[in-house]
Amino acid sequence: MGNIELKQVTFGFDNQAQLLFNKANLTIDTSWKLGLIGRNGRGKTTLLNLLQGVYPYQGTITHDVSFNYFPQQISDDEQLTYDVLSEVTTVEIWQIEKELQLMQTDDAILWRPFVSLSGGEKTKVLLALLFSDHNHFPLIDEPTNHLDQQSRKHIAQYLKDKKQGFILVSHDRSFVNEVVDHVIAIEKRQLMVYQGNFATYEEQKGRRDQYELDQNKKLKTEIGRLKQTASEKAEWSRGREKEKFGNRHVAGSGAIFDRGAIGARAARTMKRSKTLVRHMEDKVADKEQLLKEIETVDMLTMNYQSSYHKVLLEVKNLQLAYEQPLFEPVSFQLTKRERVAIQGANGSGKSSIIHYLLGMFTGQADGEVDMPSNIRISYVRQNYENNVGTLQEFANEHHLSYETLLNNLHKLGVERCVFNTRIEDMSMGQRKRVELAKSLATPAELFIWDEPLNYLDVFNREQLEQVIQLVQPTMLLVEHDETFLDNVATQIIRLQHH
Template sequence: MGNIEFKQVTFGFDNQAQLLFDKANLTIDTSWKLGLIGRNGRGKTTLLNLLQDVYPYQGTITHQVSFNYFPQAIRDASQLTYDVLNEVATVEIWQIEKELQLMQTDDALLWRPFVSLSGGEKTKVLLALLFSDHNHFPLIDEPTNHLDLQARKHIAQYLKDKKQGFILVSHDRSFVNEVVDHVIAIEKQQLMIYQGNFATYEEQKGQRDQYELDQNKKLKTEIGRLKHTASEKAEWSHGREKGKFGNRHVAGSGAIFDRGAIGARAARTMKRSKTLVHQMENKIDSKEQLLKEIETIDMLTMNYQPSYHKTLITVKNLQLAYEKSLFEPISFQLVKGERIAIQGNNGAGKTAIINYLLGTFTGQSVGDVTIPANIRISYVRQNYENNTGTLAEFATAHHLSYEILLNNLHKLGVERHVFNTRIENMSMGQRKRVELAKSLATPAALFIWDEPLNYLDVFNQEQLEQIIQLVQPTMLIVEHDETFLNNIATQVIKLQHE
């Protein structure tokens, strides 16, 4: 299909002090399956918008293809799903049905109102629409947010089998690793290309970062040596300058000095030494300019307050229902320092279990659950739209340290200028980070997190893994990301339908 080429592309938003891209260059082949990687707020979605000419920019972006963006905008979700799709783009029904079958999805949902579909079902029908069009290059922005583990595997295989290229933004490392053959990384306002999947990118970037760290160490040692030498020469020069005003006659020696000759020699020596000092300073400047600004992942803080209870949750033959049972009976114990992950398909009852443990489940239940009285729980919710107000008001309302809240938010990638924005006016990604930062700052013996990774970039996930591995808190987690769970969970419970 051709190439997409960025030449000296510069772009930044007016309300941000720093540019997102600064004279960035990149050439990509449209047959590649590209994963787009970068920290939150560094410009992943903005780059997709630049390709679609949404924003004016400096430099040039050339391409021989037109673009389609996922998720597509929906005007009237109350209509039948097929009618909704036809409003977005004219497409034959057999094409949509074919794509849904490739995703192992029942095409009967085309005849249901779009608003009645689950998040995963909406994702699938919009992807089916995207790939029914073979005349545009797909730009896929966060398709995994509402997909369970099984659905992610289906979509990963679906994208892997596609013959055409695309650009994919996703926070799920396993998903990206399975699907892409090249990675575009946004690094320090530049666009870097890596050949291979996400694991290859991590390995290559790690090697490059280590090389730059080693080079920085050598440069800093050399700069220190040069500064020490320059300081010695400056002191020597100052001493020689004072020497020309020394004594003209030394008593008892018979020696008489020519003040003019001494002054001339001292002046020449001083001039040479100052030149050497100046040269040293130039060398130091040159070396300092070679130092690389290496991005690091800052360690978060987690206010874990271990309980004196050894067992925090005991579940025996628990079964929940809304008229019909959600899953087969389950039993488990959550011991202090363990992290249990609950897995299951969408609608299997994962969040229902959390609601039951928190006393907010409204359906029917059988079985026994024991939780010690007065256990402090910190909860990350899937839905957090009721977080409102300024961050200072929010911290006060939840009895949190304002300083710790802001500190974790900044480490999670929320820019400082956003701190003055009311929570309800923040982006969904920023609001999710507020919910997560609240949980991290809450003193608790038990952390219950319901899909904590939605809207977080892969670097945020690594931050969470690092702090969990360091602190070893007691946790109950619902999450679909395999890599995350493999790194932090001590036990996995899989819900089964009856």
């Protein structure tokens, strides 16, 4: 058991106007099973990198453990998986094989090129590598990406049974809820620790947010009243100033005025009135500083174009193979405004079906597929590392409205200060949202999304659910999040291993 302590830690990237952390403090026990929570782009992965000493920062970070980070960097994915792992660890291969077996994964994948593995298989191999190392404190960044439901359950059980502590970043609420006993939340550039799981954190944060909303409402009412009073005082002050220079002698009255006395009295009155106005304005400023910054989620827009085709896709007895068939023959139909979800175990060929439909599959195929040749498709890819350049260049390259792209990005939680950052320099969550914002802005009759929720926070998932339910687009989906599919899918196709 040890401690990790951050004192007055301040950090921000040079190319971003706003700091990610501002004099943040944190003390945690390394026996805790910690979930790291925060909106994308707010610094979750950056915090893990700061713990590892990747970036220079202000303040101090002390710890009596050494760290192991997931996902590990792979230098040459063309090599056999066994050779890839041998380059990044000294752990015996039998230990990795044991971990793969615990995840119910055939260790034969060690003898395939790493590049040929599915997203889920790559995740399992790298998790097996992480779990084989018992000498370091694990920093686990998005382990559920690409994993099917059964695999998520295995990983969750593994982490629950694990006696060692860890820090976990995941967008899967139920997964985090099941495995953590403490939560670190990144809130307003500070680090807050909550005891309990994600549900406990959400309940506590919900109560606090509601309290702050109520306080904001009261403050705004009071600010309005103070501003009205300040306006009335300012008007009164201007009236007193006019009196100072007004008519001091009324013709025919015989009254004689002491012009000096009147001027002095008017000057004192005007000074008091201006002091009152300043006092009221100061009170307004003080009250405005008490207003809390509350997280809000805006509705996205989706450029769906209704097709004149009633049936956009018909698949009959389709079977794909790389030497061996990936799945049993499958048939389904996708009609206008339907949303068909393809489910199956990792490596069962879900993404291969999408690649085949888009003309990118390199294996063998059997069966029939009928899809209109001129249909406009918007595609969200699992791998989007080739998205590079500025957002303006990106919009031009894809013939998108730059304004619409930025608008959806901001609604997805990308702060405006990031808009000048090159895409390749963004966080993985921000880069994923660029890919999604591109798809949302692309005029299309059919949206094909391959694991759209990877790297996204719960706010984004709810936004996508809302816009899909509102627009009712025609979609083909591959996604493992059952809650999301329950809310958006009209039909589910389950692939069976051959």
